[in-house]
Structures are given as structure tokens and as C-alpha cells.
Amino acid sequence: MDSRPAPSLTTTPLSPPVRVVLIEDDTDLRDSLADLISLAGFEVLTGGSALAFYQILASQPFEIAILDVGLPDQDGFSIVEHLKANNHRHGIIMLTARDGTEDRIQGFRQGADLYFTKPADGRELVAAITTLALRLRAVDHPAPEASGSADSYPPAGPAPQNGWYLDHQQWALLAPTGQSVSLTAQEMRLLGCFLTIPASADGIATRSALLGAIGKNPVETEDRSLDAAIRRLRRKVEQAVGQDLPLKTVPTKGYQFTAPLQ
Incomplete structure (x- = not known):
């Protein structure tokens, strides 16, 4: 060693x-x-x-x-x-x-x-x-203390206006209204994918990446567990905050978060 x-x-x-x-x-x-x-x-x-x-x-x-x-x-x-x-x-x-x-x-x-x-x-x-x-x-990784540095990520504090905020410390998703949705580890991993998308991907998280994030086999193209997980998350958010989760299905590619997310 x-x-x-x-x-x-x-x-x-x-x-x-x-x-x-x-x-x-x-x-x-x-x-x-x-x-x-x-x-x-x-x-x-x-x-x-x-x-x-x-x-x-x-x-x-x-x-x-x-x-x-x-x-x-x-x-x-x-x-x-x-x-x-x-x-x-x-x-x-x-x-x-x-x-x-x-x-x-x-x-x-x-x-x-x-x-x-x-x-x-x-x-x-x-x-x-x-x-x-x-x-x-x-x-x-939990959010660092606010330091004024441009490298601080994710930012500390409440959700930005007109945007959504993924709270890594509390395992929660904050809606633009400030209401909070508690998330499971799987849901945190899934939403975390939308924070690491390359600029060239047009904001689209691929099915392969999302399947891997929820612990499923990316090779199994017919695996519908991702769609089921997305449906559960959408329903959970709607019930908790009375607002639709801005996730758009992109046929044959994956999903796109269509609102600001930090």
C-alpha cells in the first residue's frame, strides 16, 4: 500500500x-x-x-x-x-x-x-x-458558511427569489415561496445531478446519469424505475408546497430542470 x-x-x-x-x-x-x-x-x-x-x-x-x-x-x-x-x-x-x-x-x-x-x-x-x-x-457536502467568495457553493441562506434551492445540510428542497420539502437520500442524489450538468448538455440530465444517481443500472435502457421515482418526487413536491416541480421530460434523452436551481 x-x-x-x-x-x-x-x-x-x-x-x-x-x-x-x-x-x-x-x-x-x-x-x-x-x-x-x-x-x-x-x-x-x-x-x-x-x-x-x-x-x-x-x-x-x-x-x-x-x-x-x-x-x-x-x-x-x-x-x-x-x-x-x-x-x-x-x-x-x-x-x-x-x-x-x-x-x-x-x-x-x-x-x-x-x-x-x-x-x-x-x-x-x-x-x-x-x-x-x-x-x-x-x-x-453541507453548504459552507457564507464568506463572500465566488467559490462558495452551494450558497448559504434561503432560496433565491423565483428559483429553487437544494439544501444539502437539511436534505430538503426549498421552493421559490420559501416552503421546504424533506428529501430522501435517493431524491437528493437525483436532484443533485441537475447541479453538475455540463454547459454543452443544454441543461439536460441524461437517463443514464439519473439512473446511476438512484442506484439503478444505467445499461438497462428499459428500466422504468427512474420515471417512477420522478413521478413520486413530483407528487411529493406538489403536495408539500402546492406547486409543480419544474421538471421537463426530454424524450429519448432524460429530464431538464426548467427553473433556476442552486
């Missing part, structure tokens, strides 16, 4: 830097990926076994785990099962030589956020880490 701090020159906008645990038993591949991830501005902790992972878990905070499925002492699926059973809130990326659909489905069902088949493209892996970390921070 070793720790590789990110170099002073970073290419990721995330601050503080994201700490990633990379567990891979192929030493050459592990070192190569660790160097690449570190150069992208992340802090990297590495190990070659499930035991090494559990030692890190017990002693070091981190946000993202990249887990090889075929480890010598315990497979990566078992690690994911352990994390979810004990309510650990980490982003999980599976990395494996297995390319079968059933293996990917098993990974998603057990709680993995993303699944990469070896050899993984390094740039894609870095982009995935960034996107996953943004999503996790949007949901899990």
Missing part, C-alpha cells in the same frame, strides 16, 4: 483534491493508472488486494474507489457488497477484464456507479472520476 500525493500542477477544478483508492493486483497497470490519475490532480492511494483496501478503509478518508474485480483474496464485487451493507458513501468504479453483460449488471446491482473494461482509456477514467466526485459532493 502506498500514497501518491497529487503534483502541485493540477488539471482538475475540484478543490480540495479528490482522494482516490485504486486497488489492482497487476503492478504495472496499477502504477500506470496511479501516475495518470495523480497527474490529473487527484490524490491516489493504491493497493493490490482486498486486504489492502480494507486497511485503507479503516485508516484513510477517500471519496472514490476504483476496484479490480479479480483480486487474489476477495473479488471486487464482495468489497462493493461490504461497502453498501455498511452504508459507506463512496463513489465506486469497477475495473475488470470481464466484459460480459452479466458481470456489468452484477456490478451495478451491488452498488457500483461505473464499470470499465480493461484496458480502460485513461482520459475517460479521469473524466469519470471528476464527474462522479462532483455528483457526490453536490449531494453529500
Whole structure:
């Protein structure tokens, strides 16, 4: 097990830097990926076994785990099962030589956020880490104290006029009227997706991203659980504040939040 701090020159906008645990038993591949991830501005902790992972878990905070499925002492699926059973809130990326659909489905069902088949493209892996970390921070991190800094996010205080506000500290959605709707963890993750949409996406959160946010398999294009979750959330908001949730269905793509959201 070793720790590789990110170099002073970073290419990721995330601050503080994201700490990633990379567990891979192929030493050459592990070192190569660790160097690449570190150069992208992340802090990297590495190990070659499930035991090494559990030692890190017990002693070091981190946000993202990249887990090889075929480890010598315990497979990566078992690690994911352990994390979810004990309510650990980490982003999980599976990395494996297995390319079968059933293996990917098993990974998603057990709680993995993303699944990469070896050899993984390094740039894609870095982009995935960034996107996953943004999503996790949007949901899990409480609002900082107001400091007057442009970097303070999300802003402290009541909902902005004519807009909606996602309160990460109270797990609530504030309507423009100031009324509050208590949210579940799943609903927080779902709405958090609308805060991390790339500018090029026209404000549309894809079905794949939203399915992943609620713990479903993004590969299952016929999965209707997302639509059911959206319907429940719409009904809940309408009953609580007497106002429609401004979520628009975008056919074949996903959903769009059509009002200001912070």
C-alpha cells in the first residue's frame, strides 16, 4: 500500500483534491493508472488486494474507489457488497477484464456507479472520476458558511427569489415561496445531478446519469424505475408546497430542470 500525493500542477477544478483508492493486483497497470490519475490532480492511494483496501478503509478518508474485480483474496464485487451493507458513501468504479453483460449488471446491482473494461482509456477514467466526485459532493457536502467568495457553493441562506434551492445540510428542497420539502437520500442524489450538468448538455440530465444517481443500472435502457421515482418526487413536491416541480421530460434523452436551481 502506498500514497501518491497529487503534483502541485493540477488539471482538475475540484478543490480540495479528490482522494482516490485504486486497488489492482497487476503492478504495472496499477502504477500506470496511479501516475495518470495523480497527474490529473487527484490524490491516489493504491493497493493490490482486498486486504489492502480494507486497511485503507479503516485508516484513510477517500471519496472514490476504483476496484479490480479479480483480486487474489476477495473479488471486487464482495468489497462493493461490504461497502453498501455498511452504508459507506463512496463513489465506486469497477475495473475488470470481464466484459460480459452479466458481470456489468452484477456490478451495478451491488452498488457500483461505473464499470470499465480493461484496458480502460485513461482520459475517460479521469473524466469519470471528476464527474462522479462532483455528483457526490453536490449531494453529500453541507453548504459552507457564507464568506463572500465566488467559490462558495452551494450558497448559504434561503432560496433565491423565483428559483429553487437544494439544501444539502437539511436534505430538503426549498421552493421559490420559501416552503421546504424533506428529501430522501435517493431524491437528493437525483436532484443533485441537475447541479453538475455540463454547459454543452443544454441543461439536460441524461437517463443514464439519473439512473446511476438512484442506484439503478444505467445499461438497462428499459428500466422504468427512474420515471417512477420522478413521478413520486413530483407528487411529493406538489403536495408539500402546492406547486409543480419544474421538471421537463426530454424524450429519448432524460429530464431538464426548467427553473433556476442552486
